[in-house]
Amino acid sequence: EDKVVQSPLSLVVHEGDTVTLNCSYEVTNFRSLLWYKQEKKAPTFLFMLTSSGIEKKSGRLSSILDKKELFSILNITATQTGDSAVYLCAVSPRNYGGSQGNLIFGKGTKLSVKP
């Protein structure tokens, strides 16, 4: 059965700390892995990863994929209170529900950044 597991489920840090969020997966015919940030409403897209070892970076956020060990990490440096959110990891298998492009989501990591 295809699955995506995120850890930790929740995390509390102080402003300025660096955090690493983990996502491991078991899927048939991996296609891509995506990270989203969810605050109060819609998940917003952060990164899409398809190749091992290539870091994607946006400001203080970065992510990398390891297709051999079947995991990805999301790093946030110099955290700010605005980083508080649930971070979602999703994987797109080559054929899920009879279609390419569909996503399987992990349960998310709830990050709380204290002032």
Next chain:
Amino acid sequence: IAGITQAPTSQILAAGRRMTLRCTQDMRHNAMYWYRQDLGLGLRLIHYSNTAGTTGKGEVPDGYSVSRANTDDFPLTLASAVPSQTSVYFCASSLGKDQPQHFGDGTRLSIL
């Protein structure tokens, strides 16, 4: 502003009633999706549509139906609502199968 619009924002519904959640996008995205999000279970795919005129079943399709008459609209219908369908429903769209999905703000639905 381009994006995905969902309506209503929230709704309380009596069990057994019929309900249609609306989703409209103006980005000319080919693919559209419906998810439900429940505490402890995360986001789960209900139905999807790769292009206008086609639909498919996701992980949890029972009790729901969809249609895709045109590119922009992808309504989700609960024919006879049950309390277990209480959830937050998100509509999403993507330009294609290999493109990231973008989400609407969700509909919070409570079935009593």
